[in-house]
Amino acid sequence: MASLCLSPLVRSPRGQWRETLPTCKLERYYLDDTDMTLHYSISGLEFFCSNSKTAVYKGSLKLPDQEDASVFEHEADMYEIHLRDLQDRVIPHCYGLFQYNAEDGKVSSFLVLGDCGSPIDDPRNFTNLYKSKVIDAVYFIHFAGFTHGDLSYHNILNKDGCPFIIDFETAKPHVCGVKEKLFIGEERKELGCTEMMRCAALVRAWANSYVKLEGIYTFLRVDLRRGNMDYLLSHLRHCNSDPTVYRPYVEQLVEQVEARRERYRNIPLEERLIVPE
Structure with a gap:
């Protein structure tokens, strides 16, 4: 006994x-x-x-x-x-x-x-590595065939930089629809799993929806694309009667955002596919 x-x-x-x-x-x-x-x-x-x-x-x-x-x-x-x-x-x-x-x-x-640390605090203090570890932890639970059911800050503990998930009171059987790995800093997209979307939001995994052209204007990231220059410059008419003066700066901003997009597009397929250990 x-x-x-x-x-x-x-x-x-x-x-x-x-x-x-x-x-x-x-x-x-x-x-x-x-x-x-x-x-x-x-x-x-x-x-x-x-x-x-x-x-x-x-x-x-x-x-x-x-x-x-x-x-x-x-x-x-x-x-x-x-x-x-x-x-x-x-x-x-x-x-x-x-x-x-x-x-x-x-x-x-x-x-x-076992003692697994304390609940996580402000996600703005997370490093990209820690964010990835939290996402992987939830992935592994889904790989096992279950959803947590109550994923929140107080159910994620941090011990020496390692996340631990607790409180499975509402856990349920789950077939995860996620097929590709979520990379920190990419633009928001549908993952095919509600809980993984929530996890990404909790750790602020997505790139910011807004991008600043310092001192001039804040653009929607989704609008910052090559071939969209005339539309982007039209937003700057209130700054100058000839918004084309800002073209070099807007083009540079677009190239920075497009370069990040291309970096994610070029990740090898074998790294994108989720394969449980």
Whole structure:
């Protein structure tokens, strides 16, 4: 029989959760017939965050001689079965789901996950490499045949520059429609998957929709194309009665944008295709 001991008196600053956690041994909940004699303990518990249904506490886990992984009943299938190969790569390591039967008959469940850092903050601080890692993490989950279902900043943790996805309460089976890799900085396009579009928006993967001609005008990126010069210059009539004086500057801007487009168009096909590892 596996058990878990908790340190006493964990208090929620918001007053939304029970002010103390049980300090007796908790019995582990198993999804199958597996049963092992393992004893875990957690000390230094602190309130981390909460939503309307669950609370998260952080603490130091003392490991037994062996390790195992399991989670809340629906999430258990995700971590333990469907996404098991992604543990310690793009999702946390899970040490088990433990349950406590209170005297009032209510059952409290405690999910123990490996520490994977803190929720991401301002995406404007992300490097292109980190953005790519977040996108890849979601890709891998989709490769496994599931969509996360609640992809948001508070469900993406950052640990030493590596993203970890958590909270699979609303995860569902999914056949991803994405066929090409998303490259950071390319223009917005339809990916064939709603969640991947959301992921791209979260990390601000797309190039800016607007491009400035410094001190003169801000153009829509989509309009900055060769052969579109007359249309672009027409927007500058309010700046000068003869907008052709700006032609060299607009042409330079167009060439910069078109060069970036061509860079993405010339990416080899084998690099564009998404092939799960």
